[in-house]
Amino acid sequence: MNQEYSLQNKEYVRRAIEVSIHVGLMVLLLVACLMILLPFLPLVAWGIIIAIAVFPAYRRLLSMVGGRGKLAATIFTLLFLAILIVPIVMLAETMVEGVQTLVAHVKDGSLSIPPPPTNVGTWPIIGGPLQKLWTKASTDLTGLLQSLLPQIKDLAPRVLAATAGFGLTVLQFVLSILVAGVLLANASGCAEVTRTLANRLFGPRGPEFEELAGSTIRSVTNGILGVAVIQSFLAGLGFVVAGLPGAGLWTLIFLFSAVLQAGALVLIPAVIYMFAIASTTKAVLFLLWCVVVALIDNALKPMLLGRGVAVPIAVVFLGAIGGFIAIGIIGLFVGAIILSVGYKLFLAWLESPIEAKQEI
Secondary structure, eight states, X not given: OHHHHHHHHHHHHHHHHHHHHHHHHHHHHHHHHHHHHGGGHHHHHHHHHHHHHHHHHXXXXXXXXXXXXXXXXXXHHHHHHHHHHHHHHHHXXXXXXXXXXXXXXXXXXXXXXXXXXXXXXXXXTTHHHHHHHHXXXXXXXXXXHHHTHHHHHHHHHHHHHHHHHHHHHHHHHHHHHHHHHHHHHTHHHHHHHHHHHHHHHHGGGXXXXXXXXXXXXXHHIIIIIIHHHHHHHHHHXXXXXXXXXXXXXXXXXXXXXXXXXXXXXXXXXHHHHHHHHSOHHHHHHHHHHHHHHHHHHHHHHHHHTTTTOSSOHHHHHHHHHHHHHHHOTTHHHHHHHHHHHHHHHHHHHHHHHHHHHHHO
């Protein structure tokens, strides 16, 4: 009896060791694959997000071109490359022209800054320092620049690094759009893979979670990025009409701030500048336009964010913003998906004891 028990015990230990070795080898293989694919993961992730976001429109275009998937994917790829590249080229031209004009004015001494309004000093907290700095700039700009020269030298490498990082980001998005085009051209095969993966992960509820992930991506694209783009277009239009210097750069800064749900903060210095240099009527009109731009997301978000998603808008919004803070802009989508799936799993866990009681 003891000998039989000892043999069974040894057999259990042997099987446990074999399973542990197999699991360890699988983990090592998975880690090695991830390390090899790590440089390409952001490209693939963005390509998947873009493909899922535009898939409903892609299906409409597919029917228009007679079901020719490669042609429809090529059209979408070229269209999105144009949408990405054309504004960046225009922004670059605006910034280069602005810098050249600024350098020319500094060299010939024609650059002048108007004195601050008399009520600037009465502003809380920033009024006193701002009036002092503004007055110095309006009376002795050269002396002010010379006094700030050490800070400018320290800031220059950071500006160059940020410019290089922006260039790499643009290149990443260009490659991601190409990846999205390939995925759209092979949409049926990709859909089969995602359906199989969802079924393996979630069992019978796989199709539900597959649809949830897709609808969440489209919801975030429309409700956060889409609203930010609409706001940025309206803000940029106001900057151009008002004659704000560097309107393209202001618009780009506003776009990033709008994604962070802080676009109104960028409008404040623009409004202050317009009241300082423009007539009262023009400045008030610009202020009213900025108020419309800042408040329009309150009307658009309820219509676009959470549309078609089987979870509350608050869950999608919190997941998107929390994901952005945690891992960057791609976290807008990853965070929203993870929180939405977690929310659905939590509801399923709450419902399971109730269903069990009903069966009893």
